[in-house]
Amino acid sequence: MRRRRAWATNDDGSAALEFITVGVILLVPLVYLVIVLGVIQEQTLGADAAARHTARVIALASDADTAAARADAVLDGIADEYGLDQDALQVSVTCVPAGVDCPSSGATVTVTIGARVTLPFVPAxxxxxxxLSIPVEASAVQKVSRLWGAQ
Structure with missing residues (x-):
């Protein structure tokens, strides 16, 4: 008959240790996922707000110079508010019908904002x-008044 040592067959207290070990192994990636999704959502909302408000100020401006100045001011403010990298923003302003000055009276202004979300805790x-950055893009469309620039 073989004799077993008492400490080798005693399982008292090992369940708590196993729970803590497995819990930490599963909790760390879950917390990182929540942080990453929050950062992506913030940047997406920022790009959407930038596109909407930029299109709106362009359509409501009295002339092209005022539209450009207000659009730059809105982009700067929203980039600061949402933590967007202003140097990395890709801004595209187009008008329909094509071939006319943008913006012009009666045109439809489309503003597209593109940004890249860098993941947190990723070294450079x-x-x-x-x-490992994730691209986000948002577009907004605004109709310019037929009386635009007629003041």
Whole structure:
């Protein structure tokens, strides 16, 4: 008959240790996922707000110079509010019908804002921060009044 040591067969207290170990292993990726989704949502809402408000101020401006100045001011304010990188924003303003000055009376202004979301805690080593960034884009459309620029 073989004799077993008492400490080798005693399982008292090991369930708590296993629970803590497995809990930490599962909790850390879950917390990181929540943080990443929050950052992506913030940047997406920022791009959407920038597109909407920029299209609106362009359509409501009295002339092209005022529209450009107000659009720049709105983009700066929204980029600061939502933490968007102003240097990395891609802004596209187009008008329909094509071939007319943009903006012009009766045209439809489309503003598209593109940004890249860098993941938190990703180091800038070997370009990992750029390689693991997620692109977000938002567009907004606004109709310009037929009386635009007639003042």
């Amino acid at each position: 080593v070997f370009g990992l921060d750029r390689a």
